[in-house]
Amino acid sequence: MIPDLTRAVGVPRLAGISYPMSRPLGNPHDAEGQRAVLRATLEVLPRALEPDTYVELPFVWPESPAKARNASKGIPPPPIVELVTKKPWLLANLYSGRIPHEEVLCAKD
Amino acid sequence: MSIDSYRFLDFATRQVMKAWAARQQAGVIPFTRLAKRLSECTVALVSTAAIARNDDCPFDQERERRNPWWGDPSFRVIPLGTSESDVRLYHLHIDPRFGQADLDVVLPMRRLTELAQEGVVCRPAARHYSIMGYILEPDVLVGQTAPAIAERMRADGVDAAALVPA
Numbered sequence: 001m002i003p004d005l006t007r008a009v010g011v012p013r014l015a016g017i018s019y020p021m022s023r024p025l026g027n028p029h030d031a032e033g034q035r036a037v038l039r040a041t042l043e044v045l046p047r048a049l050e051p052d053t054y055v056e057l058p059f060v061w062p063e064s065p066a067k068a069r070n071a072s073k074g075i076p077p078p079p080i081v082e083l084v085t086k087k088p089w090l091l092a093n094l095y096s097g098r099i100p101h102e103e104v105l106c107a108k109d
Numbered sequence: 110m111s112i113d114s115y116r117f118l119d120f121a122t123r124q125v126m127k128a129w130a131a132r133q134q135a136g137v138i139p140f141t142r143l144a145k146r147l148s149e150c151t152v153a154l155v156s157t158a159a160i161a162r163n164d165d166c167p168f169d170q171e172r173e174r175r176n177p178w179w180g181d182p183s184f185r186v187i188p189l190g191t192s193e194s195d196v197r198l199y200h201l202h203i204d205p206r207f208g209q210a211d212l213d214v215v216l217p218m219r220r221l222t223e224l225a226q227e228g229v230v231c232r233p234a235a236r237h238y239s240i241m242g243y244i245l246e247p248d249v250l251v252g253q254t255a256p257a258i259a260e261r262m263r264a265d266g267v268d269a270a271a272l273v274p275a
Binding site: 012018019024041076078080091094095 | 111113117119122124125129132152158174201204207210213229230246272
C-alpha cells in the first residue's frame with residue numbers, strides 16, 4: 001500500500017498495490033476481489049528470483065482518494081498525531097526519527 | 110515506481126512516511142528462493158492490523174496513549190478458522206472497522222483456504238499471526254517477535270509466508 005516504505009525496510013520481495021490503508025485486500029465482503037489480490041500477491045513468490053523483487057499489482061481502487069479518506073473520518077487520530085498537534089515542535093523528531101526515550105518523557109511529566 | 114498510495118493519506122502523514130522511507134537503510138536483504146512449486150506450499154499469513162482473539166491478551170493501546178512514540182512489538186497467534194466475531198483489532202493508526210466487519214480484509218485466511226481448494230497453494234497453515242504495524246523502534250520486533258513467529262512457522266511446516274500490511 002505504501003510500497004516505497006515497505007521496500008525501504010528491506011523485505012525480500014514485495015507486491016505493491018494502490019489500495020488505501022486499513023483495506024489491503026479490498027472492501028469487506030468482496031470475496032472475489034480479495035481472492036484476486038491474494039492470488040496475485042502469492043504468484044509473486046515463484047517469480048521472485050532475487051532479493052528486492054518488486055511487482056506492482058494492476059488493481060485499481062474503486063473510489064477517489066478523497067472518498068477513501070472520508071470513509072474513515074470518524075476515527076480518532078492516532079496518539080502521535082494528537083501529540084504533535086499539541087506540541088508541533090516535536091514534529092521535527094518524528095520527521096528525523098529522533099525518538100524521545102520513555103524515561104525522558106516520564107521525567108518531564 | 111508508478112503506484113502512489115500516498116494519495117490516500119492526509120498531507121502530514123504522507124510527509125512523515127516519505128521522510129521515514131527516505132531515511133531507512135535496508136542493509137542485506139534476507140532472501141530464499143521458493144524451493145517448491147507454489148501449488149505444493151503450505152502458506153501462512155502475518156497481518157500488521159493488531160488482531161487479537163477475544164480469549165487472548167489485547168495489544169497494549171494504553172501504553173501507546175501514554176507514550177505515543179511507543180508501539181506494542183508483540184504478536185498474537187490467529188488459528189485458521191478464526192473469524193471476525195472471535196477477534197478485535199487493536200491498532201490506533203488504521204480504521205479497524207473494515208477488518209472488524211470482514212477479517213479477510215486484513216488477514217485473508219478464508220481466501221487462502223479457497224486458493225488451496227483451487228490448487229493455487231497446497232494448504233493454509235494451521236496458525237497465522239498478527240503484529241501491530243506502528244513500531245518506530247523495531248529492536249524487539251526484529252530481535253524477538255519475528256524469530257518467535259518464524260519458529261512456530263517452522264514447527265507447522267510452513268513453506269512461505271505473506272506479510273499483509275494494514
